[in-house]
Amino acid sequence: xxxxxxxxxxxxxxxxxxxxxxxxxxxxxxxxxxxxxxxxxxxxxxxxxxxxxxxxxxxxxxxxxxxxxxxxxxxxxxxxxxxxxxxxxxxxx
Amino acid sequence: xxxxxxxxxxxxxxxxxxxxxxxxxxxxxxxxxxxxxxxxxxxxxxxxxxxxxxxxxxxxxxxxxxxxxxxxxxxxxxxxxxxxxxxxxxxxxxxxxxxxxxxxxxxxxxxxxxxxxxxxxxxxxxxxxxxxxxxxxxxxxxxxxxxxxxxxxxxxxxxxxxxxxxxxxxxxxxxxxxxxxxxxxxxxxxxxxxxxxxxxxxxxxxxxxxxxxxxxxxxxxxxxxxxxxxxxxxxxxxxxxxxxxxxxxxxxxxxxxxxxxxxxxxxxxxxxxxxxxxxxxxxxxxxxxxxxxxxxxxxxxxxxxxxxxxxxxxxxxxxxxxxxxxxxxxxxxxxxxxxxxxxxxxx
Numbered sequence: 531x532x533x534x535x536x537x538x539x540x541x542x543x544x545x546x547x548x549x550x551x552x553x554x555x556x557x558x559x560x561x562x563x564x565x566x567x568x569x570x571x572x573x574x575x576x577x578x579x580x581x582x583x584x585x586x587x588x589x590x591x592x593x594x595x596x597x598x599x600x601x602x603x604x605x606x607x608x609x610x611x612x613x614x615x616x617x618x619x620x621x622x623x
Numbered sequence: 624x625x626x627x628x629x630x631x632x633x634x635x636x637x638x639x640x641x642x643x644x645x646x647x648x649x650x651x652x653x654x655x656x657x658x659x660x661x662x663x664x665x666x667x668x669x670x671x672x673x674x675x676x677x678x679x680x681x682x683x684x685x686x687x688x689x690x691x692x693x694x695x696x697x698x699x700x701x702x703x704x705x706x707x708x709x710x711x712x713x714x715x716x717x718x719x720x721x722x723x724x725x726x727x728x729x730x731x732x733x734x735x736x737x738x739x740x741x742x743x744x745x746x747x748x749x750x751x752x753x754x755x756x757x758x759x760x761x762x763x764x765x766x767x768x769x770x771x772x773x774x775x776x777x778x779x780x781x782x783x784x785x786x787x788x789x790x791x792x793x794x795x796x797x798x799x800x801x802x803x804x805x806x807x808x809x810x811x812x813x814x815x816x817x818x819x820x821x822x823x824x825x826x827x828x829x830x831x832x833x834x835x836x837x838x839x840x841x842x843x844x845x846x847x848x849x850x851x852x853x854x855x856x857x858x859x860x861x862x863x864x865x866x867x868x869x870x871x872x873x874x875x876x877x878x879x880x881x882x883x884x885x886x887x888x889x890x891x892x893x894x895x896x897x898x899x900x901x902x903x904x905x906x907x908x909x910x911x912x913x914x915x916x917x918x919x920x921x922x923x924x925x926x927x928x929x930x931x932x933x934x935x936x937x938x939x940x941x942x943x944x945x946x947x948x949x950x951x952x953x954x955x956x957x958x959x960x961x962x963x964x965x966x967x968x969x970x
Contacts, residue, residue, distance in 0.1 A: 535895065535930060542927045565868070567846035568928070569828060569876070569944055574760055575678050576849060604952055611928050611943035618929070 545614045548594065553610075556590045557583055568611045576609070587613070595620065630815045631822065631910055634782060635950060637961055638740030639815035640803055643788060645706070647690075647713055648729040651721065652700035659721030660694060660701050665842065665864070667855040673698040676761040676777055679850060680830075681705070681716070686841040686863025689716060691832045693779055693788075695763060702729070704777075704788070706832050720859050734796025738803060739786040739823075741950035742810050742961040747787060749806045751776070755787075756956045772799050782820065783827035783949040810961045822907045825916065828878060828944035834889065834905040835876055835918050841867045844874050844920060874901060875926035878944035881915035881937050884908070891935035893919045900925045903934050911947045918944070 531539075550563035559566075559577065570576045572587070579587075584607055591597045591613065597620045599606055606616035633639050651660050661668040666679030673696050681690040690707035707713050718726050738746055747755045751767045755776070758764055764776045772795045780786015791799050804812060821831060830836050830845055839845050841863060851864060881887065886906050893901045901921035909916045917934070921941075925932070930941045954964075 531924065532896070538929060539924070539927045542929060561849050565848045565851070567848050567875075569846045569878075570849055605948055608945060609943060614928065615943050 542614065542618070545617050546610060549610055549613050549617065552590050552594045553577075553587065556586050566610060568614070569609050571609055572607060572613075591616070627816065627818050627822075628910055630813055630819045633811055633813035634740050634784065634815050634819060634823065635911065636741065637810045638738055638743040638746050638807060638812045639782075639819070640800065640807065640812055641737035641739060641815050641820055642817075643704075643735035643737050645817070646730075646735055647703075647705040647707065647710065648733060648735065649703040649705070649714065649717065650700055650727045650729050651703060651717070651724045652727070653724040655721075655723035656699065656701055656725075659724040660703075661855060662858050663717055663720045664692070664694065664858060665847070665860070666694075666850050667852040668694060668696075668701075669855065671696045674763055674765075676763060676779060678761060678779065680842055680847070681707075681713075682842055682858075682860030682864070684859060684863065686843075686860045686867060688830075688832060688836045688839060688842050688845070689713065691830050691836060693761075693777065695777065704735070708833050708837050716859075732793055734791050734793050734799065736789045736791075736796070736800055736803065737780060737786065738789065738807075738812070739780045739782040739815070739820075740784045740810075740812075741954045743785040743787055744956050745961055746803065746807045746810050746812060747776070748956075750802065758787075769799060769802055772802070774799060781827070781829040782823035783829070783945060783947070784823075784951040785954075822909070825905050825907050825918065826909055826911065826945060826947045827949070828876075828918065828946070831905055835920065838902065838904040838920055839876070840874070841872060843867045844872050845876055872923055874920040875923050876904070876918055876920055877926045877928070878942045878946060879903070879917045879919055879932070879934065879939040880912070880942050880946075881906075881917065881934060881939045883937050884913075884915050885937055886915045887917065887935040887937055889917075893921060893939070894933045895925060895930075900932065909946060916946050 550566045554563045572579050588599045595617045606612045666677050671677045677694045683689050690705040693704040695702040750769045758778045767774045775790040777788040891903045903917050903919045906917035928941050932939050
């Protein structure tokens with residue numbers, strides 16, 4: 531693996547880890563951050579969160595990353611990876 | 624227009640009638656049913672309330688996937704709906720590892736149909752009333768009368784849309800299908816074949832036991848670590864799963880989009896600057912995205928979003944899955960209706 535790709539992957543890993551730690555802490559998840567896969571669904575059959583949790587996630591994304599989830603846009607609120615997409619888009623803007 | 628595309632549009636915009644006859648269906652009963660079922664399941668059956676369904680896996684001893692299952696706690700007995708590539712192995716597997724319970728093959732006696740789509744709930748509302756709106760994911764409604772047909776309904780599916788599995792006696796299956804199609808006429812309900820369902824699964828990254836499920840060397844490569852309970856007792860495959868948890872997976876499943884729109888053959892090598900980093904295990908053309916998409920099992924250090932790789936000579940980018948934003952997410956059953964929503968299919 532060359533340096534450029536390694537840097538890209540390291541940045542992504544850090545973002546994913548930060549999100550998992552934030553959610554595990556904020557939502558008091560039973561599962562530990564290292565046992566959450568990047569593509570884990572937040573709702574339904576994944577972490578089984580609910581609508582109250584979704585508000586906490588939105589607040590957490592603002593507090594931790596300074597990212598606002600656009601009102602009515604549920605695209606980022608599906609998996610850990612889609613939250614990371616939102617954070618990276620904000621960081622590169 | 625391609626017939627599969629027509630079926631796909633009906634499912635993604637309205638509702639599609641699907642056939643679950645390839646599922647294996649068993650009943651496990653007896654005093655030890657809960658304990659025994661827990662021993663053959665990855666998920667924790669002991670925490671499953673009566674009337675609810677658990678979506679989980681059954682594993683081989685080596686941690687590979689044997690079956691993708693729905694387990695319905697019916698109070699003292701369980702119904703097992705299983706999708707497996709190893710069809711002949713499943714019943715002997717359960718019988719061997721759950722000797723303290725009685726196993727009965729229900730498949731000859733019952734018919735399973737599915738109805739999936741953003742307005743699947745509205746079709747069923749015509750048949751069983753407004754209670755269907757309150758049925759949440761993996762909840763059930765027993766003995767609903769559709770005409771004179773006793774029907775059990777499970778809220779489940781693998782399309783990412785509202786999905787319901789309907790179970791009735793085998794001899795009532797044709798009549799139930801006819802009633803669903805009749806009630807579904809105003810919603811333009813169409814039969815949808817397994818190719819269409821496989822594409823919907825892929826678009827939402829639901830496990831396909833015949834593709835990525837068969838290719839993974841350990842179930843954890845399928846991104847299911849949240850299903851693993853450290854509190855439940857022993858189960859088949861536990862040692863392999865726990866070793867993998869400890870040492871980490873060698874490969875992980877990740878989504879890809881292929882820039883050219885061409886769908887590479889499943890099994891194609893994924894590479895980075897000439898280095899073999901994994902295999903494409905599932906692929907198709909998403910009409911919603913107007914793009915070729917796929918799932919690859921990549922070496923764990925390469926399995927991250929936002930990377931550019933090659934698949935059989937085609938440029939591919941790793942992306943977050945699910946690939947599509949399902950219409951059902953945008954639907955509020957209390958307010959919306961098929962008749963009032965104006966969606967044109969936009970590839």
